[in-house]
Amino acid sequence: MSAFMDFWLIVVLAGFAAGTLGTYACLWSAESRRPRLICLMYHRFVTDDEYRRCRGADRIYSLPLARFEQQLDYLRRNGYRSVSLAEAVAFAERRATLPERSVLITIDDGARSVLTRALPRLREHGFCATLFVTTDPTAYVFDASEPEQQRLTDDELRALDPDVIDVQAHGVTHRPLTSLGDDELRRELVDSRAALEHILGRPVRYMAVPGGWYDGRVRRLAREAGYEGVCVSDVGAIRPGTDVMRLRRVNVAGYNDLDEFIARIQPASLARIRFKTALRRVPKRLLGPRLWMPIRAVLRGSRSPGQVAARHGS
Numbered sequence: 155m156s157a158f159m160d161f162w163l164i165v166v167l168a169g170f171a172a173g174t175l176g177t178y179a180c181l182w183s184a185e186s187r188r189p190r191l192i193c194l195m196y197h198r199f200v201t202d203d204e205y206r207r208c209r210g211a212d213r214i215y216s217l218p219l220a221r222f223e224q225q226l227d228y229l230r231r232n233g234y235r236s237v238s239l240a241e242a243v244a245f246a247e248r249r250a251t252l253p254e255r256s257v258l259i260t261i262d263d264g265a266r267s268v269l270t271r272a273l274p275r276l277r278e279h280g281f282c283a284t285l286f287v288t289t290d291p292t293a294y295v296f297d298a299s300e301p302e303q304q305r306l307t308d309d310e311l312r313a314l315d316p317d318v319i320d321v322q323a324h325g326v327t328h329r330p331l332t333s334l335g336d337d338e339l340r341r342e343l344v345d346s347r348a349a350l351e352h353i354l355g356r357p358v359r360y361m362a363v364p365g366g367w368y369d370g371r372v373r374r375l376a377r378e379a380g381y382e383g384v385c386v387s388d389v390g391a392i393r394p395g396t397d398v399m400r401l402r403r404v405n406v407a408g409y410n411d412l413d414e415f416i417a418r419i420q421p422a423s424l425a426r427i428r429f430k431t432a433l434r435r436v437p438k439r440l441l442g443p444r445l446w447m448p449i450r451a452v453l454r455g456s457r458s459p460g461q462v463a464a465r466h467g468s
């Protein structure tokens with residue numbers, strides 16, 4: 155009996171090992187294909203002092219300005235050119251090609267630090283970015299006690315030069331879209347877009363899903379609501395043939411130093427991150443946002459579960 159059990163244990167372990175290696179090989183192969191476009195994902199910009207006070211998830215989604223400058227400097231010195239989201243969508247839809255060293259810079263939520271801290275650095279380096287704005291200024295991703303992390307006012311949004319900061323949608327309240335019924339989900343998609351179009355006086359065609367929570371229903375209703383491209387938080391590069399309603403990005407965490415930043419945009423590293431992320435997302439997918447977000451808050455040891463749930467990424 156024992157030998158029989160050992161045999162099946164070996165079979166199961168061998169199967170698991172083969173499956174794991176096979177999955178990694180597929181991801182490595184997918185990430186190595188060219189041409190490819192890297193889409194970077196940022197959130198809030200902080201000073202070194204502010205970063206030292208960050209705890210929990212804020213250490214991921216707040217980026218010290220000095221690091222942002224180093225990253226932009228690296229991209230410029232290495233011949234990268236930033237592209238608009240419209241160019242990225244055209245590239246994914248095989249309507250346009252892009253130079254090999256292209257990068258799409260995206261910033262989520264719409265905190266004032268984008269205007270006061272990121273914009274001058276982007277201009278200085280000759281880069282543009284797409285800003286996904288959550289329209290409700292009281293949404294929990296904004297920090298009313300810190301002027302730099304409050305939502306940009308309507309006037310500030312209107313004053314942004316769209317050739318440098320292109321404003322697109324990011325929901326009304328930043329709630330996980332997968333947790334909403336159809337009617338509420340439609341309101342998040344339609345109302346956020348309408349509010350931004352009213353503020354900006356021009357069409358809003360793209361969005362990023364808040365918190366990376368999406369599924370087939372979210373993508374379908376986003377398309378029905380008129381969106382022509384959706385950024386998600388899944389890790390990976392964009393390439394010709396990529397589904398434009400699921401554009402992968404690379405999150406740049408506040409604690410990533412320059413070497414880690416450089417590593418994160420290489421194919422082998424992206425494959426490794428995708429592999430680890432796929433494993434980590436098993437509980438998120440199984441439990442859903444309502445159950446998983448409080449558990450994640452506790453695991454990340456932030457100031458309070460509510461704050462972490464609120465001030466999570468994307």
Ligand SMILES: [Zn+2]
Pocket residue numbers: 262263295324328364365466467468
């Ligand atoms: Zn967000």
